Amino acid sequence: MNEAMIVSLLTITIRAGVSLLYATLGEIFTERSGILNLGVEGIMMTGAATAFAVAFHSDSAWLGLGVAMLVGAMMSFTHAFLTITLRADQVVTGLALTLFGTGLASFMGQRLGPGGETMVGLQGPVFPRIPIPVLEDIPILGPSMFNQDVLAYALYLLLPLMWFYLRKTQPGLHLRAVGDNPAAADVLGVPVKLSRYLYTIFGGCLMGVAGAHLSMAYLQGWAQNITGGRGWIAIALVIFATWDPLRAAVGALLFGGINALQFRLQAAGTTIPSSFLNMMPYFFTILVLVLITWGEAVRKRLGAPAALGIPYIREEKH
Amino acid sequence: MKKLRWILIVLLVVGLLLSACQAQPAAPEEEEGPFQIAVVMPSSINDLAFSQSMYDALLRVQEEMGGEEAMTFDYSDGMFVVDDAAAAIRDYAAEGYDLVIAHGSQYGSSLQEIAPDFPETSFVWGTTVDTFGIDNIFAYEAASDEGGYVNGVIAASLTESDVLGVVGPIETGDAKLYVDGFVAGAEATNPDVQVNVNYIGSFSDVALASEAANTHVAAGADAMTGTAQMVVGAIGVAEENDAMWFGTQSSQTELAPDVVVANQIYRWEVVLNEIIDLIGEGTLGGQSFTINLENGGEVIEFNPEYDLPEDVKDLADDTIQGIIDGTISTDVSE
Numbered sequence: 001m002n003e004a005m006i007v008s009l010l011t012i013t014i015r016a017g018v019s020l021l022y023a024t025l026g027e028i029f030t031e032r033s034g035i036l037n038l039g040v041e042g043i044m045m046t047g048a049a050t051a052f053a054v055a056f057h058s059d060s061a062w063l064g065l066g067v068a069m070l071v072g073a074m075m076s077f078t079h080a081f082l083t084i085t086l087r088a089d090q091v092v093t094g095l096a097l098t099l100f101g102t103g104l105a106s107f108m109g110q111r112l113g114p115g116g117e118t119m120v121g122l123q124g125p126v127f128p129r130i131p132i133p134v135l136e137d138i139p140i141l142g143p144s145m146f147n148q149d150v151l152a153y154a155l156y157l158l159l160p161l162m163w164f165y166l167r168k169t170q171p172g173l174h175l176r177a178v179g180d181n182p183a184a185a186d187v188l189g190v191p192v193k194l195s196r197y198l199y200t201i202f203g204g205c206l207m208g209v210a211g212a213h214l215s216m217a218y219l220q221g222w223a224q225n226i227t228g229g230r231g232w233i234a235i236a237l238v239i240f241a242t243w244d245p246l247r248a249a250v251g252a253l254l255f256g257g258i259n260a261l262q263f264r265l266q267a268a269g270t271t272i273p274s275s276f277l278n279m280m281p282y283f284f285t286i287l288v289l290v291l292i293t294w295g296e297a298v299r300k301r302l303g304a305p306a307a308l309g310i311p312y313i314r315e316e317k318h
Numbered sequence: 319m320k321k322l323r324w325i326l327i328v329l330l331v332v333g334l335l336l337s338a339c340q341a342q343p344a345a346p347e348e349e350e351g352p353f354q355i356a357v358v359m360p361s362s363i364n365d366l367a368f369s370q371s372m373y374d375a376l377l378r379v380q381e382e383m384g385g386e387e388a389m390t391f392d393y394s395d396g397m398f399v400v401d402d403a404a405a406a407i408r409d410y411a412a413e414g415y416d417l418v419i420a421h422g423s424q425y426g427s428s429l430q431e432i433a434p435d436f437p438e439t440s441f442v443w444g445t446t447v448d449t450f451g452i453d454n455i456f457a458y459e460a461a462s463d464e465g466g467y468v469n470g471v472i473a474a475s476l477t478e479s480d481v482l483g484v485v486g487p488i489e490t491g492d493a494k495l496y497v498d499g500f501v502a503g504a505e506a507t508n509p510d511v512q513v514n515v516n517y518i519g520s521f522s523d524v525a526l527a528s529e530a531a532n533t534h535v536a537a538g539a540d541a542m543t544g545t546a547q548m549v550v551g552a553i554g555v556a557e558e559n560d561a562m563w564f565g566t567q568s569s570q571t572e573l574a575p576d577v578v579v580a581n582q583i584y585r586w587e588v589v590l591n592e593i594i595d596l597i598g599e600g601t602l603g604g605q606s607f608t609i610n611l612e613n614g615g616e617v618i619e620f621n622p623e624y625d626l627p628e629d630v631k632d633l634a635d636d637t638i639q640g641i642i643d644g645t646i647s648t649d650v651s652e
Contacts, residue, residue, distance in 0.1 A: 008536030016529050088324040096328055106396060110362065118364045120550065121573045219528055220558070223550050224362055224396070228523035259526070263533040267483070267514030274489050278519030 003140060009260050010144035016256035017249075018152045019044070019213040023234035024241070024248040025162060026206030030076070032166065032243055033199035034179040034307040035083060038094025040207050041231025042101020043075045047211025049105040049119075052222045053112040056124035061216055064125070065151075068212035069205040075101060076204025080197045087311040098231065109222050119222040127151055127217040149217040151209065163245045175199060179305030182312040192312050207231075240289035243305065247292065255285045353383070353594065355391040356410035357419040358403045361522070363395045365547040367567040372421045374568065375586035379594070382587070389594075397422075398522065404428035411436040417597060418442070423491050429455060433603075440602040442593060445492045447606045456596075457606035458589045462492040462545070462566065463499030463650040464611045464641050465582025468618050469564040470503025471637045472580055473541040474511045475630045476562060483534025483561075485527050485544030485552040486517040496545045496566055496582075498650040503637070514539060524551035531555035541579075553578075571621045578621045580634070588615035612642045 023040050030037045047068040055064025079097055082088040113119040127149040135146040145156075166172040175195060177185035182192045210230075215222050233255065241247035258281040266277055357376065359369035376391050383389040392410070397403040403425050410418045411432060419442045420429050426443060430450050433441045437454060444458040473482050482504055486497045501513045514537055516530040527544065528551030534542055535555060543564035544552045550573060556563040557574040565571070565581035589607040596605070609615020618638060620626060640646030 005536065008532075012529060012532045012536065015532075016525070082324075082328065086324060088328050092328050106362075110364075118362070120362070120364055121366060214525060219525055219551055220554055221550070223524035223548075224365070225398075225522045226524055228520065228525055230525070256529075259529060260533055263516050263518075263530045264537065266516045267533065267537060269514075274517035275519060278517070 007140055007144045009257065009264070010140070011147065012260040013253055013257040014144060014148060014152060015218060016259065017252040018148075018155055019210040019218060020230055020234055020237070020255065021155060021159075021249055021252040022151075022206050022210035022213060023231060024237045024252060025158070025245055026072075026203035026210065027234055027238045028203075028241070028243055028245060028248060029162075029175070029199045029206070030203035031238060031308055032175050032179045032305055033196045034182060034305055034310065034312070035080065035196050035200045036090045036094060036309045037076060037079055037097075037200060037203060038091060038235065039075060039079055039097025039101060040234050041227055041229065042098035042105075043072050043204055043207040044101075044211040044214070044227045044231045045105035045225075046075060046101040046108075047072050047208035048215040048226045049108040049112070049211075049222060051208075051212035052119060052122075052124055052215040053108060055216055056113075056119070056122055059125055061125040061127055064216060065127075065209065065212045068208040070208070072204040072206070072208025072211070073201045074204075076200050076207070077197075079204070080200040083311065084193055084196050084200075087313070090309050090311075102225075102227075105226075106224055109224055120224070121221070123221060125216070126220045127213075149213075151213050151217055159245055159249055166245065176305070179307055182307050183314075186312075186314060196312075210234075237285070237289075239304075240286060240293070242293050247289070250292070251285055251289050254288055255281050258284050351390075352387055353389045353417070354415045355389065355417045355419065356413075356415040357391060357393045357421055358397050358406050358410070358425065359393060359395045360398050360403075360422040360424070361396065361547040363393060365568075366550060366570050366573060367545070367547040369395055369421065369547065370568040371584040372419070372586055375584070375590060378585075379587045379590050382591070383594075400424050400428060404432065407441075408432050408435075411439045411441075415439065417593070420444075426450075438602075440593070440597050442590075447608075449604055449606055451604075453604050454602040456593050456603045458586070458593075459606070459608050460492050460495075460584055460616065461608050461610035462496035462582070462616070463502070463648045465566060465616050465618055466496040466499025466543075467503035467506075467641065467646070467648040467650075468611075468634055468637050469543055469566070469580060469582060470500040470505075470513075471507045472626075472630060472634050473500070473543065473562065473564055474504035474508035475633060476579065476627075477508070477511060477541050479538045479540045480508070480511050481534075481538040481540065482511060482513045483531065483537070483539035483542040484513060484515045485530045485534070485542065485549060486515060487521045487546035487548060488519060489517045493545045495650060499648045500543055500564075502648050502650055507633075518548070520548060521546045522548050524548045527551035528555050535559045535561060569619055571619075571623075575621065575623050577624075579624050579626065580621065581619045583617050583619050584609060585615050585617060588613055611638055 050071045051064040051068035054067040055061050082093045083090045109119050132146040136142040174190045178195045186192050237251040241251050262277040262280045361369040363373040380389045394406040417440050442456040446457050449455045449457045487493050504511050518526045527548040531552035541562035545566050553573045563578045569581045571578045
């Protein structure tokens with residue numbers, strides 16, 4: 001393996017990992033507040049469709065991104081309203097949101113092109129790759145990490161910030177408390193329902209960004225079933241990353257990386273059946289994340305927010 | 319109890335939404351009207367690949383037969399879920415359509431179950447050669463290796479890096495035939511050429527297809543091909559990297575006019591016309607058909623915008639003729 005090959009593998013890995021990581025981070029913040037949102041796939045797909053449609057007609061990628069975030073916020077607000085205020089079952093509501101979102105997105109894809117026609121095959125504004133001067137000269141890491149699109153760079157900043165927020169700040173502590181022991185948080189004066197609303201909506205925004213990245217940076221166009229199950233992979237990554245943003249990054253990169261590797265292996269003409277190689281990213285991501293959490297799992301419980309999926313009702317015992 | 323009520327309400331809403339989203343087969347007019355065809359397809363009618371090839375063919379058949387007075391057709395597309403497709407097929411048959419097309423090899427077992435219940439209706443299933451020995455099922459398939467071979471010959475003649483990339487869906491059926499044909503054609507033309515083949519394990523994952531294409535480009539490929547409806551992702555990558563693209567099933571030229579060199583196009587009307595004639599004579603099934611270069615069910619369409627060198631064009635034409643004459647064999651079998 002030479003340097004050029006490593007650089008290309010890393011580039012593909014990061015490019016594929018960006019949308020996955022946005023969605024995973026969105027779900028981590030949602031679940032940390034105690035709300036399970038299984039609508040990720042639907043929100044991502046609707047985000048991808050609206051982002052592309054708006055960007056195409058307005059000729060502005062940024063406007064597309066903004067609307068995708070708004071749509072993500074609106075869809076997750078629906079989820080929040082149903083599950084927090086109306087206390088509907090979170091699993092059922094989330095699944096409904098995914099079914100609704102994927103259907104709506106397919107419909108928009110068929111109708112939101114010019115003249116009410118399909119959006120398949122259209123070319124719209126995109127987030128291009130912008131090399132960062134100086135940094136791109138670092139060997140290996142430079143051309144792979146610092147020759148990405150603006151959404152990837154935002155993620156580089158967002159990731160440590162999110163980890164810091166969650167682990168080291170008071171609002172982060174409150175967020176964890178709301179998800180772990182809402183009654184105690186309530187006693188301390190933390191507005192439980194409001195927090196849950198806010199973080200669910202914030203998470204939805206990130207899922208919208210994940211969709212926008214798919215249709216405006218990674219694929220640069222709309223296609224039916226554009227998410228291809230990435231929303232579900234994000235939900236799995238949350239669990240294997242034990243609700244930790246940095247570990248989620250490891251998982252997302254690993255998943256993309258092994259995919260790129262298995263393509264390379266197939267192309268090299270190996271005799272291993274392709275269906276077996278296709279399974280590899282799932283297998284290794286699970287394996288590695290299980291291994292890195294092994295030690296902690298033995299020492300304490302896995303870090304799932306204790307009140308995840310349970311509606312909070314003041315004065316009621318759990 | 320309250321919670322249960324909410325679950326029920328949510329389920330109800332979902333159910334209503336879902337049923338609202340279902341494609342409603344339009345009720346055909348009764349008797350003595352035009353010949354009525356219904357088709358069920360896995361992806362959308364404008365997927366620039368498998369489903370579109372059937373939709374376009376039906377439009378051409380309609381035109382040839384004399385417009386809507388002579389033939390009408392209704393379709394349900396986006397039927398990735400086989401259960402939904404089976405419901406649609408049964409529904410169409412019950413509505414009294416003359417011919418119901420199940421355009422997807424995954425619909426076979428459903429058809430096997432449904433067809434005997436409607437002995438008056440003719441069913442067509444592809445891509446396969448299997449009619450299950452049932453009297454009212456026709457089968458059709460594409461000798462996609464032939465066009466794949468031609469594409470492979472052109473690609474191997476044009477490549478400068480001697481590396482070609484193939485993005486395949488799942489290693490089966492006409493996708494595998496096409497890929498094997500492409501590899502055979504390329505290797506027969508240029509012994510130095512290296513053909514990297516990837517099967518991504520999905521017919522629909524567009525992002526994964528683009529990831530595979532990126533891997534090919536990184537490995538030095540300057541010409542790529544792929545088959546099934548998820549290749550739109552790979553075509554985008556080809557265009558971005560100025561790599562040649564070879565299409566199949568439908569014309570993919572409009573997606574990337576600068577890089578598409580040639581397309582193998584399926585013209586299912588060759589099969590459909592024959593089937594419609596047979597139904598007119600009272601035969602409702604039991605036969606299988608193959609489209610190929612010889613019977614005109616497959617044609618190679620060159621992108622007029624692409625500046626193809628004269629000698630390569632001649633070589634391609636000779637290859638097509640050779641396959642039709644039987645002097646060239648793709649050496650591919652299922």
